[in-house]
Amino acid sequence: MTLSLLTLNTWKADGDYPERLRRLRDGLRQLRPDVIALQECFLSEDGQADTARELAQALGHHLSVVRARGKRRLCRGHEVMSHSCLAVLSRWPIEQSWGLTLPTTPDDGGRMAQVVRLQAGELALTLANVHLTHVNDPTLRLRQLQAVLQHLHNLGPSGLTVLAGDCNEEAQGPALGAFADQWQDAVAAWGRGREPTYWDAQGQGHALDHVFVLPHLSQCAPRVIGAGVALPALPNGAPQPTSDHSAVWVRWASDN
Template structure:
């Protein structure tokens, strides 16, 4: 039995938001993942017609998935032609029922505050062993490796403190650091975890850029990979899933408008249940 996971930074309300939302919804419906982890999920109380707008809820409705979300990073943003008070938070969509969730506050810098991790406890094959999903968006500040490490440590400490005994822990998100950074290469070592990095399938390193280079402001970082999916398990524990394949998704522009779903590509990792 396969279990597919997608992570995507949805780019708040930038660009042609409604067109992008349609592309994201169409893409996720076609992929039919079991788990989706979102960052920069835009939400505002009024879209200009008196109706609320919410990326995570819209995508959950489009895909028929369960959803939990955290409305973080509240500020004024330009939405279409209007300035609106909005949030840009985290969300988790799941094909299986979400039993509960919690939000973990992460260490921050005054220049880049309001950072969290969202944890969802999801119904598993074994009622006594749920699946845990964790999504986060680490600091974007330059030369802030120590801060990002502290943020990741806080997220992993929170996972370790959960009362549940999970069958698997999937961690994903926009980590704002490269695949060769110490945070990525040593992930789990400080916490006694076995880590499967979705970019390392067997003996192959399949990492790829996750920022859309066709967008002008991304030209200088066209080769950068900052969006990740990991499978975490206790050291020495028998694995419940094994990584099958990884691919970049939601990375094609609309043929009519040349609009991309986001300024990030999505990442999709497929895992197989270990009998």
């Protein structure tokens, strides 16, 4: 069997939100990932905007959402009370879901992580969907990762355990690099190198979005048969076709 997973920061309701949402729907329909980990999914409390639900309905996927970061934000020219959510969309039913409160600071409060378990065909999948702090504080990012990994450890192994999302850091950075011996970078395992997924204000590209497999919490070892970047973002200052982050996708094959 094969399993495809995609992760994407959807950029709340920024930019031309209706057009971006349309492009996201079309792009995800073409890519047809089995499981999707989304960050910064915009959800207005009046129910008029719900990125995760619209995308799940467009794909015919099951949906699990964790609400985070309540705040008044602009959407379609109007200020509304909203949440920046984490969401997992899946071709298969999501059997269990947890929302984890992460260590935060006054400069960046309300950080959450999401963990789900589901039966992906013949493969039991545990997925941690993360959006780590953007604050330049590697110690805080390290503590957030430790909280997620501790939760995964407490759950115990499954067929495949994956951590994916917007980590706001390169794989070799001080926080992610501290766990390099605990996971496999699935994109790097495909042997094509890492393309940037985000451009800073100086026009420098960075690979901030990742898919990591945790071998010590995985009972089987599916082979990576494809990986890369999709729905590409543009350098800052340009109109973004889908998001200010590119999506990262991985496809595995299992002989089990």
